[in-house]
Amino acid sequence: MVKSNLISPLDRQIALIVAAMAMGLLIRATSFDLLPGDAGEFQFAAWNFGLAHATGYPLYLIVGGLWQHLWALLGVSPAASLNVLSVVFTGAAAGALFLLLVGWLPGAASVRRLAAALGVAFFVANPTVRSQAIQAEVYALHALFLIAILWAAGRLTQAADEGCDVFARRFSLLAFLFGLALTHHATTILLAPALLLYLFMVRRNWWRNARTWLWALPAVLTPLLLYLYVPLRSGPDASPWYHQPLGDGVLTLFERTPAAFVDFVTGRSISVGFHDAATALAGAATAALLWLRHFEWPGVVLIAVGLFVLAHLRAWSLLALTVSYFVLQLIFNLFYAIGDIFVYYIPLYLIACIWIGFAGVGIGSGFRFNAAADAPAAPGWGVGLLIVLLAFPVQLWITYTPIFDQLKRESAAARAQWEAILAAAPPPDAILVSNDRNEITPFFYLQTVETRSAARTALFPLIAPGDRFRDIGATVQTALDEGGAQPVYLIKPMPGLETRFTLELRAEPLVEVIGPAVAPSPLTMLDLRYGPLLLKGYHWMSTADGVEVTLVWSVAEPLDGVYTTTVQLFDEAGEKLGQSDRPPGGDYYPTALWKPGETLIDRLMIALQTDAQPVRMLVGMYTGADGALLAPPLEFSINEASE
Secondary structure: OOOOOOOOOHHHHHHHHHHHHHHHHHHHOOOOOOOOOOHHHHHHHHHHOOOOOOOOHHHHHHHHHHHHHHHHHOOOOOOHHHHHHHHHHHHHHHHHHHHHHHHHHOOHHHHHHHHHHHHHHHHHHHHHHHHHHHHOOOHHHHHHHHHHHHHHHHHHHHHHOOOHHHHHHHHHHHHHHHHHHHHOHHHHHHHHHHHHHHHHHHOOHHOOHHHHHHHHHHHHHHHHHHHHHHHHHHHHHHHOOHHEOOEEEEEEEOOOOOOHHHHHOOOOOOOEEOOHHHHHHHHHHHHHHHHHHHHHHHHHHHHHHHHHHHOOOOOHHHHHHHHHHHHHHHHHHEEEHHHHHHHHHHHHHHHHHHHHHHHHHHHOOOOOOOOOOOOOOOOOOHHHHHHHHOOOHHHHHHHHHHHHHHHHHHHHHHHHHHHHHHHOOOOOEEEOOOHHHHHHHHOOOOOOOOOOOOEEEOOOEEEEEEEEEEHHHHHHHHHHHHOOOOOOOOOOOOOOOHEEEEEEEOEEEEEEEEEOOOOOOOOOEEEEEEOOEEEEEEEEEEEEOOEEEEEEEEEEEOOOOOEEEEEEEEOOOOOOOEEEEEEOOOOOOOHHOOOOOOOOEEEEEEOOOOOOOEEEEEEEEEEOOOOOOOOOEEEEEEEEEOO
């Protein structure tokens, strides 16, 4: 078992320097304006002490809102100050990780400090850690909490041989930090089994002491009262984007009921569920690639060496704590079906950096782990090699710097996009629609913080559970059906939506949705069943370059994939005169989104020679991947009256 070292004043001074250096490096790539996505959501939710997406993040919103209002007194925008708060949290995490490692690592103080610096350097240079450190996000504070919990757990080792009162007080501190961390990020619960295993290894009978429970239960439960913030701050005044006008009613995204509260704080209201075992196993290859990109081979080797050092030191309790948590978090990541799962690897990267610290102390001490005062000095080659190893995280930092510099430049696009949209002067009561939630969140910042466009409504797919907002087509249709007199506008052109709706370009970049797509006239009626579709008819229009054929489809059953339409024209002898293939609905409304009962308009241009005389038409659909037909092609005579 590794005994904790006393932290000296010099260690604390170095930790402050480490924190300051981390913040100084990160601030260069930090945006000082509003951002899209979750960051944009936190920027306006914290400012108003309102509500963000599940699980609510009450602690972050309270701390962030106070931070924003403090800096606003000095003229700093809420968007900029909350982005900088992540820089501060990351710097604090770097300094805390340094102290944690200096306290845990064995050997001479100089080697411990160099080894701790190596682990911290890999942590700060980690590209995912770095990406979350420069925007208004929750993961920097989550990492800081994990370090604090590990520090509190380590102190229990010191109290294992002391009286029950000392152990109870230190255990209550651990319980308090754990409960407080749960009010910030729900995945903290994944650390609980590892902590329990560690406790039983440190003090087998810890749970039998009534005093321990007397201290610990209030300590862990009291912080959870912060979740009362969710219902208290979910009203229209605090969270206006959760209560948007929609026609004669209001689109309410959070109902103040016990069931809604439980679904919200547990994440069930937005969770997309879990992968099956086969999908999770297939994701292991992607996870392995993530590790190589974030640590490269030198870092991966150092992780393995660190585990070897811990085993050699017989630090079984620390191994049990870190390895069991690592495995549980990794399994969760592989099974959890969410788009931004990469950020859930940050706790794993943190644990890996701790192991790298142990690798550093092993190398720096020449794998001589005697920590006694009269132990021989660390070999020069070991210290020299340890210093050389610091070049690897430096190189990792340099490698990814151009990407983050580009991201900073691109962050200005969110402000520019919405200034252009508002300059196009959509009606004051317009419903603004995007296919991308990330594009919409800056608008809520403009409404909540800058008090602009207060009466307008903004919608995106999955803004609420259920079929009404299942995809962009359902979202636009819901806006038309429930919006009443509110006009509906796309905030950008979305080629392919004209398959489902009648669209008219307004002042750029706005596109007004007039209503459902209307079949052109005259229409040659067919009513031919084609797999899950019905080809109701077609419209034929000659052009200077050939002919435009418009197919009118009716959906009888859902389609199981993305298909491409093919239209082929033949003369009397059966010779092909022309052909056109295109995916109906384009990128924004492909066939996979088509729903039973919908009528879709599918237009194709076919180049023909001027003397061509087509008499028959072949219509079909096939998958782009393997060319498999949706159903046998339809073939019919061309009605000359349709020209």
